[in-house]
Amino acid sequence: MTQPLRNVQSANGATFSQVAEQEVPASFGNDTIAQNAVKTGVGLHDRSHWGRIQVSGADRLRFLHNQTTNNFQVLQPGQGCDTIFVTSTARTIDLVSAYALDDAVLLLTSPGYAQKLIQWMDRFIFFADKVELKDMTQNIVAFSLIGAESDALMEKLGAGAIVGQPCNHHLLLNLNGIETRIAVGCGLAISGHTLFVEADRAADLWQLLMEAGATPIGETVWEQLRIEQGRPVPERELTEDFNPLEAGLWYTISLNKGCYIGQETIARLHTYRGVKQQLWGIKLNDLAASQTPIFADSEKIGTLTSCTKSDEGYIGLAYIRTKAAAPGLSVTLGEQSGELVQVPFLTHEYP
Numbered sequence: 259m260t261q262p263l264r265n266v267q268s269a270n271g272a273t274f275s276q277v278a279e280q281e282v283p284a285s286f287g288n289d290t291i292a293q294n295a296v297k298t299g300v301g302l303h304d305r306s307h308w309g310r311i312q313v314s315g316a317d318r319l320r321f322l323h324n325q326t327t328n329n330f331q332v333l334q335p336g337q338g339c340d341t342i343f344v345t346s347t348a349r350t351i352d353l354v355s356a357y358a359l360d361d362a363v364l365l366l367t368s369p370g371y372a373q374k375l376i377q378w379m380d381r382f383i384f385f386a387d388k389v390e391l392k393d394m395t396q397n398i399v400a401f402s403l404i405g406a407e408s409d410a411l412m413e414k415l416g417a418g419a420i421v422g423q424p425c426n427h428h429l430l431l432n433l434n435g436i437e438t439r440i441a442v443g444c445g446l447a448i449s450g451h452t453l454f455v456e457a458d459r460a461a462d463l464w465q466l467l468m469e470a471g472a473t474p475i476g477e478t479v480w481e482q483l484r485i486e487q488g489r490p491v492p493e494r495e496l497t498e499d500f501n502p503l504e505a506g507l508w509y510t511i512s513l514n515k516g517c518y519i520g521q522e523t524i525a526r527l528h529t530y531r532g533v534k535q536q537l538w539g540i541k542l543n544d545l546a547a548s549q550t551p552i553f554a555d556s557e558k559i560g561t562l563t564s565c566t567k568s569d570e571g572y573i574g575l576a577y578i579r580t581k582a583a584a585p586g587l588s589v590t591l592g593e594q595s596g597e598l599v600q601v602p603f604l605t606h607e608y609p
Contacts (some may be wrong), residue, residue, distance in 0.1 A: 259306045262461035263399070267304065270474050277477060278370030280307040285476035293569050295473035296448065296483065300405040302472035303480050305445075305452070306460070309372025310395045313379075314362040315388040322356065322363060325379060325519055327502060329512040333358040338426030338441060340510045342502045343375060348520035348527075350496040350505060351378065353489075355452070357428050357441055364439075366400060366452070368492050382519075399460035402444040402452045403472060404483070411470055412440070412451060420451065436463050446487045447602035485566045486573055488539055488601030494548065494563045495537055495575055503527050504577065506537045506604030513609065531608065535560065535577045539601035542572040543594055550591045552576055559583075562591060575601075 259281055264274075267283050275284035283304055286292065295301045313322060323330035328341035337358050343351040352375060355366040367375055376391045383389050403411060409421045417431045420440045428441035436459050444450025455463045468474065475483075490496050490505045502511055503524065513528060527533055538560075540552070545565055552560040559582040565574035578598065583606075587598040600606075 259304075260399070260457050260460055263304075263306070263464060266461045266465055267474070270468065272474070272476065275477065277307050280369070282307045283474070283476045285478050286474040288473065289476070289479050290569065292473055292475045292479045293482070296405045296475070296479075298406060300403050300407040300411050300450075300472050301475040301479070302464070302467050303402045303404060303444075303475040304464070305366075305400040305402055307369045308395075308400055309365075309367035309369070309375070309393070310398045310400065310454075311365040311367060311372050311376060312362050312392040312394045313365060314390045314392070317388040318363050319358070321379075321383070321387060321389045323515065323518065325382060326354070327511045327518065327520070327524070328356075329515040330356070330358075330363075331515070333363075335360045336427060336429065337424075338428060340426065340507075342507060342510050343378065344502060344520035344524075345498060346519055348501040348523035349498040350490075350492075350500055350502055351375070352492050353496060353507065353510065355426060355441075355443070355445070357426065357439070364394070364398075364454070368496075371492060397457055398454050399457050399463075400452060400454050401460075401464065401467065402450055403467070404444045404446065404448055404450040404475065406449055407471075408444070408450045411467075411472060414470055415466070433463065434466055436466065438463060446483055446489055448483075448487065482566050482568045485564050485575055486539075486568055486601065488537065488575060488603035490537060490575070490604075491564075495577075500535075500537075500577065501527065503533045504535050504537065506606060508605045508607075508609060528608065534580055536580050536583055536606050537563075537604055538576055538578045538583055538606075539599040539604075540574045540576045540589065540596045541599055542574055542591070542596045545572055546574065546591050546594055552578065552596070553590045554582055554587060557582075559589070573599075
């Protein structure tokens with residue numbers, strides 16, 4: 259985070275905390291207002307602590323095609339996709355948004371994962387490969403607009419050209435003299451946009467978006483939203499204990515693109531309906547700790563991975579044995595009770 263951006267956020271009422279060794283706004287003292295803004299207006303979330311990687315070189319699309327779960331060979335400049343880095347046994351590393359530029363691909367990684375993925379990818383770059391990796395986390399800042407009025411705000415700022423485009427499509431536009439790359443999607447299953455700007459103009463863009471009517475959202479509200487939505491994150495739902503199909507991320511997987519790291523395992527799981535556990539939402543009557551066992555009729559059927567208090571009570575995410583899982587299933591976690599619920603970010607049905 260740049261000092262000018264911190265200053266303008268402090269003026270907006272921000273208090274700060276550490277995420278992935280970076281300082282981020284934890285709250286703007288408006289958590290209830292921010293939650294309502296996502297439902298009826300538009301929220302503004304600082305994603306500066308998320309990683310940005312530039313992948314360049316003539317072989318960049320082929321390389322990323324072979325390294326991750328989605329189809330990069332079909333991408334044209336201005337298009338994008340969500341994709342997953344997986345191990346050779348298809349265990350999850352990170353869920354990443356990718357944006358194809360004229361001469362590079364920009365990757366938006368989870369917080370703290372830029373260098374981890376650069377080190378991971380570097381292992382697979384061979385002498386003849388025309389691929390270059392650069393950590394752009396300090397050079398480019400990312401914000402997300404989240405909520406029903408995100409399109410209207412884009413129109414208001416003269417960026418209507420991005421409205422109605424498919425998810426992850428993006429354009430380089432001028433917002434009141436600030437060169438900004440605007441992409442469709444906010445990282446959740448909610449209407450929104452993600453904006454990329456050079457670090458030295460980040461404070462100016464934040465102020466512009468605030469003046470246009472966006473409500474600032476701190477990390478506390480983002481965490482509530484991502485659990486309510488069901489977005490999995492590394493070290494919670496995305497670990498080497500789980501694969502992308504178990505994580506409900508079918509939309510990030512091309513089932514007919516050919517060979518890539520982890521492809522054989524994913525293809526086998528799909529062909530033989532081999533997904534033995536699935537990520538579900540779970541409504542609770544109180545907070546519960548991550549890794550708490552989940553039972554149905556005295557039989558262990560899963561494990562809690564995340565939990566938060568929301569404006570509608572308590573909600574968590576949990577991996578549940580596939581044969582036991584169903585919407586509305588009553589479960590227990592120690593002295594607490596809960597109920598399985600479907601969440602919008604995840605898919606449980608085989609394509």
